[in-house]
Amino acid sequence: MENLFRLVDHEDFLSRRCIWVNGPVIVGAGPSGLATAACLRDQGVPFVMLERAECIASLWQKRTYDRLKLHLPKQFCQLPKLPFPEDFPEYPTKRQFIQYLESYAEKFEINPRFNECVQSARYDETSGLWRVKTASSAGSTKTEFEYICRWLVVATGENAERVMPDIEGLADFGGEVIHACDYKSGEKYKGKKVLVVGCGNSGMELSLDLSNHNASASMVVRSSVHVLPREILGKSTFELATLMMKWLPLWLVDKILLILAWFILGNTESYGLKRPSMGPLALKNTMGKTPVLDIGALKKIRSGDINVVPGIKRISCGQAELINGEKLDIDAIVLATGYRSNVPSWLQESEFFSENGFPKAPFPHGWKGNAGLYAVGFTRRGLSGASSDAMRIAQDIGKVWKEETKQQKKRTTACHRRCISQF
Numbered sequence: 001m002e003n004l005f006r007l008v009d010h011e012d013f014l015s016r017r018c019i020w021v022n023g024p025v026i027v028g029a030g031p032s033g034l035a036t037a038a039c040l041r042d043q044g045v046p047f048v049m050l051e052r053a054e055c056i057a058s059l060w061q062k063r064t065y066d067r068l069k070l071h072l073p074k075q076f077c078q079l080p081k082l083p084f085p086e087d088f089p090e091y092p093t094k095r096q097f098i099q100y101l102e103s104y105a106e107k108f109e110i111n112p113r114f115n116e117c118v119q120s121a122r123y124d125e126t127s128g129l130w131r132v133k134t135a136s137s138a139g140s141t142k143t144e145f146e147y148i149c150r151w152l153v154v155a156t157g158e159n160a161e162r163v164m165p166d167i168e169g170l171a172d173f174g175g176e177v178i179h180a181c182d183y184k185s186g187e188k189y190k191g192k193k194v195l196v197v198g199c200g201n202s203g204m205e206l207s208l209d210l211s212n213h214n215a216s217a218s219m220v221v222r223s224s225v226h227v228l229p230r231e232i233l234g235k236s237t238f239e240l241a242t243l244m245m246k247w248l249p250l251w252l253v254d255k256i257l258l259i260l261a262w263f264i265l266g267n268t269e270s271y272g273l274k275r276p277s278m279g280p281l282a283l284k285n286t287m288g289k290t291p292v293l294d295i296g297a298l299k300k301i302r303s304g305d306i307n308v309v310p311g312i313k314r315i316s317c318g319q320a321e322l323i324n325g326e327k328l329d330i331d332a333i334v335l336a337t338g339y340r341s342n343v344p345s346w347l348q349e350s351e352f353f354s355e356n357g358f359p360k361a362p363f364p365h366g367w368k369g370n371a372g373l374y375a376v377g378f379t380r381r382g383l384s385g386a387s388s389d390a391m392r393i394a395q396d397i398g399k400v401w402k403e404e405t406k407q408q409k410k411r412t413t414a415c416h417r418r419c420i421s422q423f
Helices: 002-009 031-043 058-062 094-107 201-212 237-244 250-265 280-287 297-303 382-405
Strands: 017-021 025-027 048-050 116-124 129-138 141-149 152-154 176-179 193-197 216-220 227-229 292-294 306-309 312-316 319-322 327-329 332-335 373-375 420-422
Touching (some): 025 129, 031 382, 058 094, 201 216, 297 306, 373 382
Parallel strands (some): 017 141, 025 048, 025 152, 193 216, 193 332, 216 306
Antiparallel strands (some): 017 420, 312 319
16 A cells, blocks of 8 residues: 555646556456456456446447357357356357356456546556556546556457558548448348458458348458368367367368368369468467358359459549459448557557567467566457466466455455445
């Protein structure tokens, strides 16, 4: 507590409402943040969770398309200490996953402070504490807070902000241009010519959805991509790869997966989908590039219902000129160009996080930094990677917490107002 009073010397201490947090501050109420909070609750450690949106898992609730399902079987996507309901299908729908997360938050009594956008977070060397400044907007009223804490958990994840590509002439297009995060269904594009920029899992699935709704979809493939069947011999490709990696080296597992993919899908290069020289698992581990798990798009590409085109040279009014000189008449553009971390925009720290917003240390060492800083959900290994980090973080903080409070009898179900003292 004596360290806390050293903060009074800072000139802006009294300019905002300051809150002392008796435990860690978790930034982000997505699956990664929820998993960490549940594990902390299990350790008896109080916490405060900050979320800029008005709901948990805002990416899933507000920035995903209607037909989305989990790409991996549910056993690889469940969060710590709570499996999916038995009656859920192997690949839960978007709505089912949101339902699961809401039940998860309720079970572990996770009550985020919604509509609080973190403006900055920095470690105060003088006090040895983290200072997290937020702006909270409720209606027309804007309130600023400063949270003072010993531990900071960054759980904003890999997909905090959309990536908007710089395409010549895009502003002159004249038609609808949206990012994939704003796409809901292909229903309104029936009979229209739509250019989908990007060939990852989102680009492939949006192209499939557009085609299923009788739109004419052209998908831009600018670079090489691994396309694998979602299932091989009735078993999840991911599950099969995981089993093989227990006994075989990664390079051999990659070889086997590519041979099996060739037997099931054929030569994808003949459809304009050139494979990278590096295997799918090696590419995922080194570059973070996820292979596409095919759920029907490749069949549409073979039949010509989805047109694969090369990179874009420029956009003009109602038209796209490709790098091969071909010109396409188009009515709408969907940018399936991915997302990025937003950590560099608010975290004032450069030792643990790199400029791209990811921890510098490779998996599995990127969960813990110095001075009580932690990261969860940056493993590029999906929900299972986030769950693994969440458990490590909670155990690490819990160990210190229990050592320091073993002389005092603490309630492990401390509610939010007991987690903080307001100054």
